[in-house]
Amino acid sequence: MTTLSAVPSTEPAPPPAPRATGKSGSAGAVLLAYLGEHTDRLAAEAERARTDEPDAVHQLRVNSRRLRSALQAYRPLLDRDRAEPVVELLREFGRRMSPARDTEVLEERITGQLAELPQELLLGPVQAFTTRHFARLGAEARAGVLAELDGEHYARLRAALDELLADPPLTKRAARPARTELPAVVARTARRLARAVRDANDPANPHRAEAVHAARKAAKRLRYATEVAAPTVGKPATRFVAGLKGFQTALGEHQDTVVARAMLRELGARADNGFAFGVLYGRDAARAERIEEELPGLWKAAWRKRNRKWLR
Structure with missing residues (x-):
């Protein structure tokens, strides 16, 4: 058994050993193919990120999340003592990439919202202030x-x-x-999402924003777990992901409002006149409330029995 050894950053890494493929037609073979594909994509996006190509950091995070979600969802197929250190490395990598991606998303969202405000609500040089603020954050x-x-x-x-x-x-x-084992693992991940959604849909939950965020993460894990199974399962898995799309979009928008409001508070406190940022904050708070009201209906539509008949 090999161990996960550190590679000194000052020395070139040796060429990787040939990859195992697993038993033909097995669940392990399908999982390894998926992990290999997204390991290669991670490396390719890293090279694009080095030259500051558009969307490269976003795709770096997406592929690291795909790898981490697959390793977590398919834990029954892997020895945890060896797989978990890789999960932790991927989790930390995602954390280190998040400031760059978050800055991109927030800049696009806030500058776009400011551009749509009527002139009478743009008190002070808020657009120039916002541009300078994100230029500094982006460089960092x-x-x-x-x-x-x-x-x-x-x-x-x-x-x-x-x-x-x-x-x-x-x-x-x-x-x-793979045809029998992969749906069983996806079903396990789906049940985890259903439990998270119960908390997210509870209007009496005093920590509802956190619960919605947890449901969002569980939904992403389910989507990526289903991606692993899709080449084997076919159209039922594809339809399942499509059915969840509206619910997942709402969860993502809710989280965007949470992150944006934190930034809007900071901008409002730093600006000479924070009125416009307060207007945007209020709009995002109202949007989050509307999404929370819509979630139960979106979940009911996504969780139709016919969409998940293939799960075992």
């Missing part, structure tokens, strides 16, 4: 991305992924047929 975030991609943590992550693919810690369940 860009420096952080490059430091991470050139640092030891990312080198350790790449080495860990290469080791896992060359010597995968598959369990006995991984040798079972």
Whole structure:
């Protein structure tokens, strides 16, 4: 059994060992193919991020999240002692990439909303102030991305992924047929989402915003777990993801309002005249409330029995 060894950032990494493929037609083989595909995409997006290409940081985060979600959702197919360190490296990588992506999203959202406000609500030079604020944050975030991609943590992550693919810690369940085993694992992830949604849909929950965020993360994990199974299951899995789309979109918009309001408070406190930021804050707060009211209906539509008949 191999161990996850650190790769010094000052030395070039050796070429990765040949990848294992798993037993043909098995659940493990399908999982390994998915992990290999998104490990390659992670590497490609890292190179694009180094040259500051559009959407590269976003895709870096998406692919790291896909890898982490697959490793978490398909834990029954993997030895946890060997897979969990890789999950932790991916989780930390996502945290280190988040400032750059969050800055991109917030700048686009807030500048766009300011541009749509009537002139009589734009008190003071708020647009110029916002541009300067995000220029500074963007420069800091860009420096952080490059430091991470050139640092030891990312080198350790790449080495860990290469080791896992060359010597995968598959369990006995991984040798079972993919057509029966993958739907069973997705069903387990789906039940986890259903539990999270109960808390998110409870209007009496004093921590509802946190509950909605937890449901959002569970929904993403389910979507990525279903992606793993889709080549084997086919159209039923694709329809299942499509049915969840409206619910997931609402969860994502709710989280966007939470993050945006924190930034709007900061901008309002720093600006000479924060009135416009207060207007945007109020609109986002109202939008979050409307989404919370809509969630039960969206969930009912997404969770139709016919959409999930393929789950076991």
